[in-house]
Amino acid sequence: MPTPPTPTPTSTTLADRAAALDAADALAHVRDRFLLPEGVVYLDGNSLGALPAAVPAAVEDAVHRQWGTDLIRSWNANGWWEAPVRTGDAIGRLVGAAPGQVVAGDSTSVQLFNTLLAAARLRPGRRLLLTDPDHFPTDQYIADSVGRLLGLDVRRVPAREAAAVLAAEGPDVAVAAYAPVDYRTGELHDMAALTAAAHAAGALVHWDLCHAAGALPVRLDAIGADFAVGCGYKYLSGGPGAPAFGYVAHRHQAEFDHPLTGWHGHAEPFAMSGAYAPAPGITRARIGTPPLLSLIALEAALTAYEGVDMEALRAKSLSLTGFFQECADSLLDGLGFTMATPREPARRGSQVALRHPEAYPLIAALTARGVIGDMRAPDLLRFGFNALYLTHADVLHAVGELRSIVTSGAHLAAEHQQRPTVT
Amino acid sequence: MPTPPTPTPTSTTLADRAAALDAADALAHVRDRFLLPEGVVYLDGNSLGALPAAVPAAVEDAVHRQWGTDLIRSWNANGWWEAPVRTGDAIGRLVGAAPGQVVAGDSTSVQLFNTLLAAARLRPGRRLLLTDPDHFPTDQYIADSVGRLLGLDVRRVPAREAAAVLAAEGPDVAVAAYAPVDYRTGELHDMAALTAAAHAAGALVHWDLCHAAGALPVRLDAIGADFAVGCGYKYLSGGPGAPAFGYVAHRHQAEFDHPLTGWHGHAEPFAMSGAYAPAPGITRARIGTPPLLSLIALEAALTAYEGVDMEALRAKSLSLTGFFQECADSLLDGLGFTMATPREPARRGSQVALRHPEAYPLIAALTARGVIGDMRAPDLLRFGFNALYLTHADVLHAVGELRSIVTSGAHLAAEHQQRPTVT
Secondary structure, eight states, X not given: OOOOOOOOTTHHHHHHHHHHXXXXXXXXXXXXXXXXXXXXXXXXXXTSOOOBTTHHHHHHHIIIIIIIIIXXXXXXXXXXXXXXXXXXXXXXXXXXXXXXXXXXXXOHHXXXXXXHHHHHHTSTTOOEEEEOTTSOHHHHHHHHHHXXXXXXXXXXXXXXXHHHHHHHHGGGEEEEEEOSBOTTTOBBOOHHHHHHHHHHTTOEEEEEOTTTTTTSOOOXXXXXXXXEEEOSSSTTOOOTTOOOEEEEOHHHHTTOOOSXXXXXXXXXGGXXXXXXXXXXXXXXXXXXXXXXXXXXXXXXXXXXXXXXXHHHHHHHHHHHHHHHHHHHHHHSTTTTOEXXXXXXXXXXXXXXXXXXXXXXXXXXXXXXXXEEOEEETTTEEEEEOOTTTOOHHHHHHHHHHHHHHHHHTGGGSGGGTSOOSOO | XXXXXXXXXXXXXXXXXXXXXXXXXXXXXXXXXXXXXXXXXEOOTTTSOOOBTTHHHHXXXXXXXXXXXXGGGHHHHTOTTTHHHHHHHHHHTTTTOOSSSEEEOSOHHHHHHHHHHHHHHTSTTOOEEEEOTTXXXXXXXXXXXXXXXXXXXXXXXXXHHHHHHHHHHGGGEEEEEEOSBOTTTOBBOOHHHHHHHHHHTTOEEEEEOTTTTTTSOOOHHHHTOOEEEEOSSSTTOOOTTOOOEEEEOHHHHTTOOOSOOOGGGBSSGGGOOSSOOBOSGGGGGOOSOOOHHHHHHHHHHGGGGXXXXXXXHHHHHHHHHHHHHHHHHHHSTTTTOEEOSOSSGGGBOSEEEEEOTTHHHHHHHHHHTTEEOEEETXXXXXXXXXXXXXXXXXXXXXXXHHHHHHHHTGGGSGGGTSOOSOO
């Protein structure tokens, strides 16, 4: 039997704080747009977002009526052909991109390859591709692959040092490929400053928005971003393996010269010409036939953002993550945890990571109690906060359970020692 | 009001023939594994397969229970992580590939790029990439992209001439990239002969199985194929934009050096290393996170093949396409049609194409009467035959309606003149 949470002097105060914060939450009603399982506090929406309530009916319609009954006619009758750009525009509204610059489809890895290689081709003669040694692995692998194909040196420079390298070696840099949010610690970097530093050097910037899109305001157009990609299944809650997206700024579209020249990006795809002639606009960034069931789920999921102001979402997100840090300070003090995520709001994405030497069994034990976060080797407990559906009461409950587990040693039980194969 | 089909001297005979052939159909029971709309004869399964009856429940479970309730835990609990290779193996059974050589995921265009570039890297120093000027456009575009990146000349040589070019210039050829079935005419090429010719020249062969997989027996292992890709949404009936697949023969896997080095192909994806170390086996051909709703639909769709012998399927397919040609000979004689598809069974895939100068309005008028085929510019009416769910009565009905339309001039009505944007 798990030991019940140990009361502490501050827990009543924290409960009052949570209740007050939730009572004042202007986005509280949005929680009803998600189908959250009973008895679960879901702090892994940074890995796979919860199921939006609009999705099941949309998918059922896509299966039964669109596919089953309308069959091939759906390409015209049900808007399948336009879905990648239509959904791209819906994502664009969340990342500060005016219509006609975002296309949805394929995986993040594929979007990365396609846009990063195209970006590098726009800066011929420059021999460096900068990326972050703390970038998500696939970003580093794809950067290496692009570098090899184009004969570029891939240099790993931490985000905080990138501006200095761009100032010193700028004329050699073709593209700087970074993420605004560190996927492990949740540290938030200054997109505008790094974009400006790249442009001052004549380089282009490529942003991976996987841990930012839908979580906080992103201003791709306003900061003059060149290229970006992002994920559909994290904060956007588009479903497991939901299509990713790619952003190509209007000013680069006419020269966008990408390697994945699939027929959906052709100017006249149904002329069936043997020579590739790219479509105008963002359409040329389309590749092959998109996975429509997954894409239709993503499009339906995005309706959860209707009427949600991204600044209000950011304020709630910071309130949730800040409150998590406050709860951790109170309830986990002296229990072996350290805070990996910056405390300054301007340097914090929408997640909080704690370090603890027993991270794996702690996350396993939390999951067994219905508090779902995840872990990153070797010692990070990672909690993501989707402000569309989480409450401050959820946050307090999660930290309280973590305290209960670590003080009782519940995580030392054999069943929590086996590392899951996938998280 | 459409004019009813005009009786002809042979139509009664043909009806008797259809009834007899359907009565003797050993695969007739398989039709019940599909949810076919009432009043429709669906001859476009070569473009988008009909909805298998097993799919709706599988997708609903994926949405509600796996995503909605199990959430991130589904990667372990519901087999999401293994889905691309598990589904790949299920496809492998239909294309003559032993387990561990096929992975499902991404679009055909992406699979093409990844495997074709990797194939060319296995033949360094050879400057030619052969492909078919009649190959589906995306195959040609991707071949050009690969050629450009690797400094290869892409030479377009029709399939029937490829063996001669390989004999003459073989030492210069890195890869020959062909399809067994012409996507327009349905002409079937000899895979074994072309594979042998490529190997005799020291070249590798890359097959696009989009119009063959699930439609007829393919023997990838037996003929010694090197690489292949194929589509999930045509004869496999995996749903709109269903994930494609890639085949890498066992003997090439250790050297498989592909450009799309996404993290799902890493030997230790959750070690989160910054350096790519490819997984052993077919797993290294994985790229990024697959679109699971679409992939789960595809996996469920493949259960329609349970217990179906591919030779029996081929026999029925040839019976359907042969009967279509017989009906066309009888009912469309003198009405402006020519047969584009070979009459010899060994040279025919699972589709029949007719040429007619009014192809577009004819297909539109047929669709309005519930007979769904498609068209390819400028003059092809294209009819695909999925022998899992079609009958000879369907075939006769379709040709009868086409006769009725062309003899009555029904296709000349204004509503059939507008060319659809997508087919």
